[in-house]
Amino acid sequence: QKEVEQDPGPLSVPEGAIVSLNCTYSNSAFQYFMWYRQYSRKGPELLMYTYSSGNKEDGRFTAQVDKSSKYISLFIRDSQPSDSATYLCAMSSGNTGKLIFGQGTTLQVKP
């Protein structure tokens, strides 16, 4: 079983829809949670960063962390065709070492 599980999709939605992306994890030591967006053939870029539990909002993006359920989510409101990309969740237990990534969910937003 992988430490981080993420549904690879693909997920196809119409423009303007609310998108929900999710990851589950097994390691209770994870404290730092991130969402990255990766366009085709490009490097991942950091979208959201959250420490411990709670919600964080940035424009159309909201990240939620529920440590009791070992579950994190990313919501995208008013989705745009430019949001079409692969979204990767990532997490870490501390200040050294690796980020563990989910497999990534491919999202397509249709005009």
Add this chain to the structure above:
Amino acid sequence: DSGVTQTPKHLITATGQRVTLRCSPRSGDLSVYWYQQSLDQGLQFLIQYYNGEERAKGNILERFSAQQFPDLHSELNLSSLELGDSALYFCASSVVGPADYGYTFGSGTRLTVV
């Protein structure tokens, strides 16, 4: 431009050969990370260097090695290449570790082994 520079962008080489991938971290970042991304395995952590010293090691093959130089740039050496080594190789950097608001990734080197 993320500030993390990787060269070359593309590399095509034959099985059994050796290649070197280069990474210059973002200004001020002391940690460099190498990741391999393939379709079936996703982003797999290879190794981390912090200020010239190896800090953490992941699923890095013995045929692979890395180092970080005094100017903080890093090189990933891949030898005795096999077809299965074909992948995207990403370098990322951070001030210290992942808690520093995550990593900043470079645009990657696409390695094709034929």
